[in-house]
Amino acid sequence: MKITLSTGRVIEAKEGESILISLKQAGIFLTSSCGGKGICGKCKVIVQSGDVESKSHIKLSSEEIQQGFALACMTTPSGDITIDIPKQSILTVEGQIVTGKSKDLLGLLHSTGVDIDPLSERIVLKLPKPSLDDNISDLERLKRELFANGLGCLRVPSRFMSNLARTVREKDWEITLSAIHSEDCYEITNIFPGNRKVPQYGIAVDIGTTTIVV
Ligand code: FES
Structure with missing residues (x-):
């Protein structure tokens, strides 16, 4: 089976495998704070054509469902499909983590599977x-x-x-x-x-040639 992205890229999908996993295996990572359990509602994609099976529509409004939105972690293609990935669902672009729009930064970092071990x-x-x-x-x-x-x-x-x-x-x-x-x-x-274990705040500043990210 094939999943065609609105950008024109085509990736392989195995039968019974969720869209989230297929994308991941193709190096496309979506925000998935709940780890693909269908709870956070962050991994939205828009199914533009083709048939899919969705186990859950939690966190999707009826309007979104009508527009073809689906949770990538809860949805498997039944055949070849075409999807669009909304900007807010994309975790990485060309290997870089896109965090600018994330309200749940910690959840987003956990979703990458990395150990958070601050200095x-x-x-x-x-x-x-x-x-x-x-x-x-x-x-x-x-x-x-x-x-x-x-x-x-x-x-x-x-x-x-x-x-x-x-x-x-x-x-x-x-x-x-x-x-x-x-x-x-x-x-x-x-x-x-005394005990001041929390709260603990940190700030990181990345000064690039064209952009400063805080
Ligand atoms: S990853 Fe959380 S709902 Fe899909």
Whole structure:
């Protein structure tokens, strides 16, 4: 069976295989935040000609169904078909992930199947309180706790040293470290009193020759 795209490209489709899978095997990736379970409604295509079987029309309005919209993950061709892929369903163009229109960026990234393993993370630690028998410095206490948690070495920029004593005591020796992991060592980028695991925000800026993407 063949699936002809509105661009003129023709791809092979195996019997019983969803349009989403056939497209994927041809290197065309649609946004599929739910992983092809027919829940997110992101993998819409428009069937322009030919017969298809759709297991679900969830998230499609009756108008869309009339216009030929179908969920690519829930739809299998019954013969040769022609489809159009709306812009908002396309995940990659020439190998580049198209994220500009995505409201659900995390879902979109998960749908690519990659492991999300950021360099930066937040580490919550409960330090043991000092006592007459355990009277090492606050910094040594922090390093010892990281080591006990299997977190290896630690670099603490000197700007945090002046506040460290106050920060660790403010929430009864519970602290959150913002850290960047590199070369088997943690570099502290911030220290907060208490458990501040969430929220954590990040920003990436790609400065290209013609475009800046934030
Ligand atoms: S991938 Fe989510 S509905 Fe098709």
